[in-house]
Structures are given as C-alpha cells and as structure tokens.
C-alpha cells in the first residue's frame with residue numbers, strides 16, 4: 001500500500017519522503033510549493049516509479065479527497081505547514097489557513113476516507129500529525145519526552 005506525505009517538498013518532509021522511498025514504500029507527496037517548498041529537495045526520487053508528486057494546497061478539499069480516493073494510503077504523514085514563526089507574526093492569515101484550516105480539511109477528508117475502508121483497512125490506517133516539541137516546553141532532567149509527558153508550553157505556541 002501507499003504512504004501519503006503532505007509538505008513533502010519541505011525541509012523535514014523531503015527527508016521523510018526520500019527515506020520512505022529508499023525503504024521501498026510507494027509514496028505520494030502533496031505540496032503547494034510555497035516559498036518553503038523546493039522540488040530540488042526531491043530530486044533523488046522525482047523520477048522514481050514508486051513516487052508521485054502532486055502540487056496541491058491542503059486547504060483544497062476536492063484535491064485532497066481525490067488523492068486519498070485514488071492512491072488509498074495506509075498512512076498519512078502531515079507535515080505541510082507555515083513553519084516559520086516570524087512569518088506567522090508578519091502574515092498570520094497564511095498561517096491560519098494552512099496550519100488550522102488546512103489541517104482540519106486534511107483530518108475531515110482522512111476521516112471520510114477511513115470510513116470508506118473495510119475493517120482491516122481501518123485498523124491499519126494511521127494519521128500522523130507532525131507538530132513541535134515546543135508544546136512540551138523545556139526538555140527536563142529526564143532528557144527526553146515520552147507519550148506520557150505533559151504538555152507544558154513555555155512560549156506563545
């Protein structure tokens with residue numbers, strides 16, 4: 001089956017796409033190619049038969065739903081974001097559109113897609129939201145965060 005990566009032309013997303021394709025996964029990358037996205041980051045996999053690139057905005061419900069319907073991923077890794085904190089202050093609407101509206105569109109279309117799966121497909125499906133360690137605040141004496149760590153934001157996040 002297939003893995004779908006949003007924001008796959010960005011810094012972390014492109015590294016993930018390259019690693020997944022290297023592991024033999026069939027990967028579909030969705031990216032709007034904003035100032036932060038660069039197809040050069042995907043040069044190693046663009047011509048690969050196991051990789052498909054779709055230029056789309058995650059706010060575009062029809063485009064996202066069509067990609068889910070066509071490629072039927074078992075995992076969605078969501079990395080598309082306005083990730084630069086200074087820009088979220090200078091141009092907040094783009095941040096709200098992508099980080100909030102776009103994420104909601106992705107979650108809703110993924111839920112619709114999940115409902116269309118059979119029982120085994122529902123069990124297997126995962127939606128992985130890539131966020132930031134900032135939601136946990138400062139790294140404590142234990143030196144790592146775990147799923148049990150409490151949210152303790154120390155910044156305006």
Ligand SMILES: NC(=O)c1ccc[n+]([C@@H]2O[C@H](COP(=O)([O-])OP(=O)(O)OC[C@H]3O[C@@H](n4cnc5c(N)ncnc54)[C@H](O)[C@@H]3O)[C@@H](O)[C@H]2O)c1
Nearest residue numbers: 007009010011012031032033034036037057058080081083
């Ligand atoms: N880079 C870091 O050090 C770091 C640290 C912690 C968390 N994160 C988080 O990881 C995720 C990815 O970070 P990154 O550094 O790779 O970001 P990035 O800015 O390098 O890449 C973001 C990608 O998303 C795409 N994109 C933006 N808006 C889009 C939209 N509306 N529709 C489709 N694609 C869109 C861009 O074109 C770009 O390719 C973000 O959520 C970020 O907050 C990053």
